[in-house]
Amino acid sequence: MKVWIGGEIVDGAEARLPVTDHGLLYGDGVFEGIRVYGRGVFRLPDHLRRIGVSARAIGLEIPGGLAALEKVVLETARAYGEPEAYLRLIVTRGDGALGVDPTLCTRPRILCIADRVRLYPEEKLGRGIDMVIVSVRRPAADALDPRVKSLNYLNSVLAKREARLRGADEALLLNAQGRVAEASVANVFAVEGGRLRTPPLVDGALGGITRASVLEIAAAEGIDAREESLGRFDLLGADEVFLTGTGARIVPVATLDGEVIGEAGAHPVCGRLSECFDRFVPSRSVPL
Numbered sequence: 381m382k383v384w385i386g387g388e389i390v391d392g393a394e395a396r397l398p399v400t401d402h403g404l405l406y407g408d409g410v411f412e413g414i415r416v417y418g419r420g421v422f423r424l425p426d427h428l429r430r431i432g433v434s435a436r437a438i439g440l441e442i443p444g445g446l447a448a449l450e451k452v453v454l455e456t457a458r459a460y461g462e463p464e465a466y467l468r469l470i471v472t473r474g475d476g477a478l479g480v481d482p483t484l485c486t487r488p489r490i491l492c493i494a495d496r497v498r499l500y501p502e503e504k505l506g507r508g509i510d511m512v513i514v515s516v517r518r519p520a521a522d523a524l525d526p527r528v529k530s531l532n533y534l535n536s537v538l539a540k541r542e543a544r545l546r547g548a549d550e551a552l553l554l555n556a557q558g559r560v561a562e563a564s565v566a567n568v569f570a571v572e573g574g575r576l577r578t579p580p581l582v583d584g585a586l587g588g589i590t591r592a593s594v595l596e597i598a599a600a601e602g603i604d605a606r607e608e609s610l611g612r613f614d615l616l617g618a619d620e621v622f623l624t625g626t627g628a629r630i631v632p633v634a635t636l637d638g639e640v641i642g643e644a645g646a647h648p649v650c651g652r653l654s655e656c657f658d659r660f661v662p663s664r665s666v667p668l
């Protein structure tokens with residue numbers, strides 16, 4: 381692991397953070413998970429735009445702006461040196477007194493971690509993962525807007541914990557109205573009769589960059605794809621369900637609440653989109 385911290389890049393074990401950082405104390409900050417594929421950073425301008433909007437939404441000024449973040453990401457990825465990597469770009473509120481008041485924090489802190497990531501057991505990726513609907517709900521936008529990619533991920537942590545305790549690989553979160561929002565850190569798609577459906581952001585989904593890529597690929601492939609509110613019934617009745625995310629990439633879901641989705645082990649649309657995604661990646665990557 382390599383870490384960009386305080387203007388230098390160090391080995392993971394050497395990276396140190398003051399305990400007064402409000403990212404640690406209150407989850408006050410924003411982040412991005414970014415992939416390097418074949419020595420190219422996938423959709424870097426989109427990740428920078430999203431972290432910029434998240435920062436603005438919580439009133440966090442990024443030192444040096446997005447140009448500084450771009451430089452940090454590229455330098456960290458180059459120092460890591462592997463053709464494939466997972467980058468975690470973080471901007472915290474910085475150091476401050478005990479107490480939540482962010483106005484007492486004078487300088488936001490930028491960090492970038494480069495490492496590997498694996499969200500699900502390798503052997504599950506072909507067959508599909510097991511997912512359960514958890515009791516934890518996605519909060520409403522007026523409580524904590526799920527479109528802000530903040531460091532406050534306890535909602536996802538608790539959802540994932542419940543899923544793991546119940547023997548599943550992943551959690552599906554509903555919103556307060558019982559509509560499907562997303563998985564703990566991935567967006568959800570349902571395929572029915574060759575048509576793709578994914579919940580709109582107002583139902584509690586993050587505007588995923590992999591999600592946007594799949595919608596773009598589907599349009600180019602002539603697959604009918606649109607945002608639509610979904611319920612548990614829609615997923616159980618689907619031919620296929622799959623998840624998308626920077627960490628997850630495109631992963632089929634084999635079961636929901638123990639029920640097999642579609643025909644066991646058959647994910648033709650998901651498979652086709654994954655192949656298209658592999659071809660799409662180089663066209664949208666910033667070379668290192």
Ligand SMILES: Cc1ncc(COP(=O)(O)O)c(C=O)c1O
Binds near residue numbers: 625
């Ligand atoms: C809550 C949540 N939803 C969805 C996603 C997927 O978004 P992306 O494809 O941009 O990684 C993430 C990614 O980390 C996430 O944290």
